[in-house]
Structure formats: C-alpha cells, structure tokens
Amino acid sequence: MAAATTPTILDVYRFDPTKDSAPHYQRYTLDLAPHTPVLSALLQVRAETDPTLALRYSCRSAICGSCAMQVNSKSRLACETQVGPEMERHGRIVIEPMRNQPVLRDLVVDQAPFWRRYESIEPHLILDPKHPMPADRPTSMTPAQVERFQETPRCIACAACYSACPAVSADAGFPGPMALAKLYRFVVDPRDSASTERLTRIQPNGLWLCLRCHLCTEACPKDVRPSERIRDLKELAVAAQGGTEPGSRHAIGFKENIRERGLLNEMKLVRQTDGVVGLLRQSGQGLKIWRKKPEIARRPHPIEGLDEIEKIYAALDDPKEERP
Amino acid sequence: MKLAYYPGCVAQESGKELDLATRWVCRALGIELAEFPTFSCCGSGFVDEANEVLNVAINARNLAIAERAGLDLLTICSTCQGMLTLANVRLADPAVKGRVDGALKPLGIEYRGTVKVKHLLRVLTEDVGLAAIRAKVVRPLDGLKVGAFYGCHLLRPADEMGWESGEEPHAFEDLLDALGATPVYYRGRVMCCGFPIQFVKAETAQRISAHQIDDAKAHGADAMATPCPLCHISLDSFQNRAARTVGHALDMPVFHLPQLVGLAFGATPAQLGLPRHLVPTDAALEKIRLRAAP
Numbered sequence: 243m244a245a246a247t248t249p250t251i252l253d254v255y256r257f258d259p260t261k262d263s264a265p266h267y268q269r270y271t272l273d274l275a276p277h278t279p280v281l282s283a284l285l286q287v288r289a290e291t292d293p294t295l296a297l298r299y300s301c302r303s304a305i306c307g308s309c310a311m312q313v314n315s316k317s318r319l320a321c322e323t324q325v326g327p328e329m330e331r332h333g334r335i336v337i338e339p340m341r342n343q344p345v346l347r348d349l350v351v352d353q354a355p356f357w358r359r360y361e362s363i364e365p366h367l368i369l370d371p372k373h374p375m376p377a378d379r380p381t382s383m384t385p386a387q388v389e390r391f392q393e394t395p396r397c398i399a400c401a402a403c404y405s406a407c408p409a410v411s412a413d414a415g416f417p418g419p420m421a422l423a424k425l426y427r428f429v430v431d432p433r434d435s436a437s438t439e440r441l442t443r444i445q446p447n448g449l450w451l452c453l454r455c456h457l458c459t460e461a462c463p464k465d466v467r468p469s470e471r472i473r474d475l476k477e478l479a480v481a482a483q484g485g486t487e488p489g490s491r492h493a494i495g496f497k498e499n500i501r502e503r504g505l506l507n508e509m510k511l512v513r514q515t516d517g518v519v520g521l522l523r524q525s526g527q528g529l530k531i532w533r534k535k536p537e538i539a540r541r542p543h544p545i546e547g548l549d550e551i552e553k554i555y556a557a558l559d560d561p562k563e564e565r566p
Numbered sequence: 567m568k569l570a571y572y573p574g575c576v577a578q579e580s581g582k583e584l585d586l587a588t589r590w591v592c593r594a595l596g597i598e599l600a601e602f603p604t605f606s607c608c609g610s611g612f613v614d615e616a617n618e619v620l621n622v623a624i625n626a627r628n629l630a631i632a633e634r635a636g637l638d639l640l641t642i643c644s645t646c647q648g649m650l651t652l653a654n655v656r657l658a659d660p661a662v663k664g665r666v667d668g669a670l671k672p673l674g675i676e677y678r679g680t681v682k683v684k685h686l687l688r689v690l691t692e693d694v695g696l697a698a699i700r701a702k703v704v705r706p707l708d709g710l711k712v713g714a715f716y717g718c719h720l721l722r723p724a725d726e727m728g729w730e731s732g733e734e735p736h737a738f739e740d741l742l743d744a745l746g747a748t749p750v751y752y753r754g755r756v757m758c759c760g761f762p763i764q765f766v767k768a769e770t771a772q773r774i775s776a777h778q779i780d781d782a783k784a785h786g787a788d789a790m791a792t793p794c795p796l797c798h799i800s801l802d803s804f805q806n807r808a809a810r811t812v813g814h815a816l817d818m819p820v821f822h823l824p825q826l827v828g829l830a831f832g833a834t835p836a837q838l839g840l841p842r843h844l845v846p847t848d849a850a851l852e853k854i855r856l857r858a859a860p
Contacts, residue, residue: 315753316733331734408758412777413770450766453774454611455758456722460732467723476615489766496612497620504606506575512765531803534842537579547604550627550673557669558620 245275250325251334252283254295256348265345267336268292276326280318280335281309283325284349296348304463307400311349312338317405317461340405356401359417363425363444370435387432394427394471396464403458403468409451416451417444419458419468426471429478441479442486449475450489501555504545508538567693569640569684570632571599572650574795575607577642580803581795583839587824588642588686590838594702594831595694599640602631608649610796611719611762618656623666625653630670630677638682640689642824644794647685648719648727654683655726685720687793687823688729691737696744704832706746710789710853712826713750713782714738715801717794718758732756738793738823745830752785754778759792759800760808772808775800779808779818789850791821798822803844819847829854 250272257265270287281299288295299309302321309320314332317340328335343351375381403419404410410418417425425444429437449472458468476493485491492511499511512528532538545551577585592599605628607613609621628650632639641647656662657679670676690699716735724732733756739749757778760771779801782790792798800808802820809816825838835856840847851857 314734408774408777409763409770412760412773413767451763451770453718453758453760453762454615455718456732457718457757459723469723473615473618477618480616487766489763490616492765493612493616496610497616500607500609500613500624505578506607506610508575508579527804527807530806531580531844534844535580535582535803537582540579542575542579545604545606550675551606551624553673554623554627554669555620557672558623558665559617 245277247273247275248326248329250274250278250283250329252287253334253336254284254287254348255336255338255345256295257345258294258347259345274325276324276329278325279321280311280313280323280325280328280337281320283335284320284337296346296350298350305398307398310340310400310402310405312336312340312405317341317402319400319402319463322463340401342405342407342410343401353401356404356418356420359404360399360421360424362417362447363421363428364436364440365421365424365428367428367431367434368436369433373435375433381433383432390430391427393466394423397423397462397466398464400463402461402463403466406457406461408455408457409453413448413451416448419452419462419472420466422449422452422475423466423468423471426475426478429475438482441475441482444475445479445483445487445490449479450487450492452476497559501551502544503542504548504551505542507541510541567596567689568598568600568637569689570635570637570681571601572605572608572628572632572639572641572646574641574643574646575610576795576799581798581822583842584642584795584798584822584824587822587828587833587838590833591824591827591831594828594833595690595698597640597689597694600635600637602635604631608646610645611649614649614652619662619665621649622653622656622662623669625650626657626666626670626677627675629653629679629681629683630675632681633677638684640684640686642686642793643796644685644717644720644792645796647683648722650683651727654679654681685793687720687737687741690827691741696740699741699744699827703745703830705830705854705856707742707826707830707854708746708748710746710850711748711750711786712742712821713752713785713787713790714742714755715759715778715782715790715792715794715797715820716756717792717797718756720793721756738791741823742791742826745826747826747830750782750785750787752781752787754781757781759794759797761796761800764800764804768807769811771800772804772811775804776808776812776816779805779816780812783816783818787818788853789819789821789847791823791826793823795822805845817845817849819843819845819850821847821850829856 300306304322409416456469614621722732742749760774764771
C-alpha cells in the first residue's frame, strides 16, 4: 500500500555564477510521502522539473557524506532527513548549500578550505622511526585503548559540523570541529609518537577558539560528538602542558579562582588570564562596566563550607592525582 | 512551589539586576526561593575543560545540598543549567561516580542523583504554565518585537540537556507570546554569544556577538532577551566593543528573561535593575509606553 502523500514545498537556493548576479530561491511543490528523504525530493525535481539543479550526492545511505546541506538552517545529510517533520515544523523546506564554504553553483560548495584545515592537523599516524610498524604482523591495541577513540572513526567527513560552526565563520584560525575531533583521535592513539608535538602545535593554533556551543554535535550525523572530543583535547593539553596560551591559562585560572572562594572573582580572573598588560588593555571597558555595575571590582564573600571545596580539589586536582 | 535557588556567580555580582528581577517575578508568582550560602560556582564550562571529574564533583556537592533539603534546583543561567545537568548525566557513568564519591564520601556528602535541575524558563513555561503567566500580565508587551537568545548550554547537547530541540526550540518564544510581545525568529537565536572566548580572542568573540545582534535586527527585533547572564555580558556589557570591531552601530537593548516577565507583570524598570544595563533600554520601553527609570 502506498503511503499518503501531502504537498511538500521546497524553496531551493539557486546560484549560477556564470549567469546570476545574486542567488535566488526557487520554489518547487511536490506531492510526497512524509518519510521521503530531502535528497529524493531534490532528485525528483531534477529528473522531472529542472535538470539544471546542481547538487552533490552519491550513496543515498548516509555513508558517503556527499549530500550535506542546510535544511531549514540545520546542517544535515539530505539523504537521511525526511520531508514530513520539516513541513510540519516550518510549513516549507528551505534548502541551502552548506555554510562556511564558497558556493560553486546551487547546492554545491567548494570544499577545498575544509580539506585544507583538516590536512593542517596531519591526520595520519606519525610513527617513531626507531619503532616502525612491524611488516610481518598486525599491531594490536587493548580494548580500553580503542575505546578512547571509538567515536571518531565513525566520521564520514561530510562537513556538516564545519558548516554549523560559528567559530569557523568568525575566525580563519579555527581548524573546525572535524579536524579537532580527528586530532584528538591521533593524540590518544597509542601507536602515534607525536602526541606531545600535536598538543603543543594546536594550543596556539585554534584549539582554544572552540566556543563549546555544541552546534557541531547536533549537526553530526554519526554521533562523533566533535565538541566533546575538543573538550577532551583541551583537558589533555592542560594536563600535559599547563597554561601556555590565553585559553588554557583562562581554564586553569578559572579553576584556581573557584578554589579560593567557591565563587568567581571576576576582576582577578581577568588578571589570571591576560596578565597586567591585558588588564590595562581592558581597563577602559572595565571602567565603563564598573560605573553601572560596581560589583565587578568587589571580591565575592567566600561560600560557607569552602573547606569542602578545598578537600575536593585536594582529592581530584592536585598533582599526586593521576589523570588520563 | 519551593525551589533551591541557584543564582550563579554573575547574578550575585555584575549581573545583580538578573537576581533582582528573578526575585521580583518569583514573589509575584508565589514561587518560594530557598537560599543556600553553601552553593559554589558551577565551573562555567572552564573548569570542565581543565578537569572534568573535578567539575562533576563540585556540582555533585551543589546537587547534594538541594537533595538534602528535598528540593529541585532553580537556575537562572544557561551555563549553570548546562553544567549542573551535565553533572547529573556524567554521574550515571559508574567510573565517574566512583571517583566523585571517593572525594565526597570522606566529607560526609552523598548525592543519590534525585535532584532535577530546572532553568527559570522551564519553570515558567512548564510548571507555572503559560495560562497562569497570561493571567498575571497587567501590562502586555504588545508592540515590542523581541528576539529570544537562548544561550547554548540551555539547549545543547540536546540529548543530555533532555528538554528542548537543540536547534529549533520554542519555549522562550511561547513565553514572549504569553507576555504580549511579538517573538522574532532568526537563526542567531540558538547560536553562540561569543562569551567563552571573550578572554581568549576578544575580536573573534565580538564578531560573533555582533553577528547575532545584526541577525536579530535584520529580522525586525526592537530588543533581545536572554536567559543567560553570560550571554548578557557579551550582548550588552561588551556591545560597544562588538560594534567597534565590526565597524557599525548595533544599538540593541538586551533584557534578561525575568526583566521582561516583570515588566509585563507591572514592575517598574528600576525594580528590575534596567538602569544597570550598558545599552540603554529606553527605546524598547517606549514601545510599551514606559519611561526609563531616572
């Protein structure tokens, strides 16, 4: 029995740089069953209505990662996003190319910058030349070792995370969620000999620009959870190298700040992060805020039970504590 | 209704107006706030980056304080909401729970995992309910177009926060509608305010906050409103810097969520701490026929 169909409105981003001075949206209305994938709808448009519609796709099974695009502003694989829920929620389906990558035509983007940022993290095992991989037998890892990076091999490099990321939009120095999640994977791989160098290199090169907004984790079709892998990477960097950058200094400074009174001491945190020069640089702004909000210059009262905080820190944060 | 009130650090200091407005609104709705001077900072996402288990442990301590009193926890900050919820989630992992218990047990602290962490937005829309909110409105905010700005940690990761859609929430807009305001839908409403890197790379943070303000404005917002005092710092306290960074004026008044509820319930701008904002709210207040406090 065929499923009931309903009118489905697609508003599709169209842009042909050889003809158009600006992009426009073209509306197609199709009768579709609610479980129809957005990709199938687009292919039907192309087959039956408009053969000029350009899009990238291949496997149609959420494996190849080719058909990532924006569906009602969310970065998604078109092949696994159904039309029904989108129509229900929005009354139409706006389909646009991925963000953060230049549009070549219609829904096809230039992925070169995405791949360049990925390559910048050297996404391959770096072996110690003194201990090459044995040629005659496979290397082995314990289940616990493999478990540490069980999510990242699922990545299909669809770039949905890269498209969803506000840090990528705002800063060319940010490698992007996928690149950092993959970097994490090599840092914790026991066969890799460059973990320390990788952490040293990434700290001033974008690690601390992650906003932990978790938009990448929402966008990822394979549950790699890039934002959580980036958090793991930050913790590893702090544990291995301490506060070498404004970002790691801020995280460590914040942690120490809370230990003193149980609550945040805002002014002190600025000093801990940026040093005296930073404080002077920010003092104009600090004064403006202080006039309206004089509490920023006040040290908070210590909480009651501060001794408990101290003991929790002593148990879980002091150097004797062994950390992964 | 009685809740353990977890104001968070900022609302006790530079964001005091948020605390004022919360207390005013809760009084008006008969929500009793139990206070605990023992509560510590939630770690604000930064301690989590430096030491995950430590961060879970300090929040397990916070949660245990509410549990001993038999109360659920009320937060007024998206980040506090996120960090305390995350502690509940991570404590379900026996390895994490074991290490945290190992630190807490010697202090006589036990957390059994029974406390629900609820942001004010959720309490207002679910526990109080929109009908009861509507019934309290004496000064409808009609004529005011408001862009809600959620704050990431209230929503995401959505499977861990266990409440709204991570990218297409509607609770805040529902609340604005109940107050008589016109909610403005724009992509930036679920985006980042830039706060986490305000002290790492200010220019990038400010480009991000300016982008969301511009987006709200392009969709017709007269004002923005946020349930998170950290977003408020980015959007209000540093708005002048953001404007300088992007090279154009932003001029966007930004309310804390309970301030708009308070205005609709008849509070004066001064009672809600509006004069403490860096960006004047006068233009928005005029839309609802109110004059700014002297």
